[in-house]
Amino acid sequence: xxxxxxxxxxxxxxVPTLDALVSxxxxxxxxxxxxxxxxxxxVLTPPPVKAAALRHGLPVLQPEKVRDKASVEEILAFxxxxxxxxxxxxxxxxxxxxxxxxxxxNVHASxxxxxxxxxxxxxxxxxxxxxxxVTLMEMVKALxxxxxxxxxxxxxxxxxxxxxxxxxxxxxGAKMCVEVLPKYLAxxxxxxxxxxxxxxxxxRIEREDEFIDWAQSAQVVHRQIRGLSPWxxxxxxDGEQTYKVWAAKKSEGLVKLEPGQVRRIGGExxxxxxxxxxxxxxxxxxxxxxxxxxxxxxxxxxDDFAFVRGLPS
Numbered sequence: 001x002x003x004x005x006x007x008x009x010x011x012x013x014x015v016p017t018l019d020a021l022v023s024x025x026x027x028x029x030x031x032x033x034x035x036x037x038x039x040x041x042x043v044l045t046p047p048p049v050k051a052a053a054l055r056h057g058l059p060v061l062q063p064e065k066v067r068d069k070a071s072v073e074e075i076l077a078f079x080x081x082x083x084x085x086x087x088x089x090x091x092x093x094x095x096x097x098x099x100x101x102x103x104x105x106n107v108h109a110s111x112x113x114x115x116x117x118x119x120x121x122x123x124x125x126x127x128x129x130x131x132x133x134v135t136l137m138e139m140v141k142a143l144x145x146x147x148x149x150x151x152x153x154x155x156x157x158x159x160x161x162x163x164x165x166x167x168x169x170x171x172x173g174a175k176m177c178v179e180v181l182p183k184y185l186a187x188x189x190x191x192x193x194x195x196x197x198x199x200x201x202x203x204r205i206e207r208e209d210e211f212i213d214w215a216q217s218a219q220v221v222h223r224q225i226r227g228l229s230p231w232x233x234x235x236x237x238d239g240e241q242t243y244k245v246w247a248a249k250k251s252e253g254l255v256k257l258e259p260g261q262v263r264r265i266g267g268e269x270x271x272x273x274x275x276x277x278x279x280x281x282x283x284x285x286x287x288x289x290x291x292x293x294x295x296x297x298x299x300x301x302x303d304d305f306a307f308v309r310g311l312p313s
Contacts, residue, residue, distance in 0.1 A: 126227035
């Protein structure tokens, strides 16, 4: 059977799903966000999904707003059986959701109804969740609230950060599309409504989420660092400049330091938290490159250093 699919996605997370759909031999139209200027030189750069689509020789649409009349008409003219989205970045209006003959499906990186919204991977790590996963769901007008085709779970390991978990979930979502969507097209999937209990929202990461409060437990601070790496990075402040803390690990010794106090102990750079301490591994002073915490601390040429709690004033 010839299958026509509109795929909507933008960042790296969506690329494995696009590759998986291509592997099915289906006819594809790709919709992604417009190119953006990136970096200090403001180089106009295509989103990862566009780059992948062009490698596959697929047609690409890049509307500023997918609800615009011209965009809706192009999707209508394609006459898709399915719309599949993965981290597209725009909410689909009802006129678009009603276009496909079979349904509009989203690949969402959480075990819904937990962590509906924009930053489910970050929030799951920061909250200390033991498990996460991918949900394939039918899209409705409400945010990530549609009936579910299937869920698959994976553990969040102590060493996972956003980068590693992102890659695992992207590959899992792609695999699920290959295994589940043909059954859905054939009418062999019974969708289930999301539970009314257990709903949480994964709000976008804001500036106040980035700054470390060293009076919190070492466990909470460690989750914050992991849950913000490699983007946007947990931030620390010494009263004069900011730092990105990219990696840390649990302190194995019974070290007692004041919250935010930094010392070299046994060859490690240790920072105090509310109940224990963390070993700093990778840090980036403002305006400088990433470096090992040992090199950074050696460059200070001082033994007395402390981060300040909270945000810069």
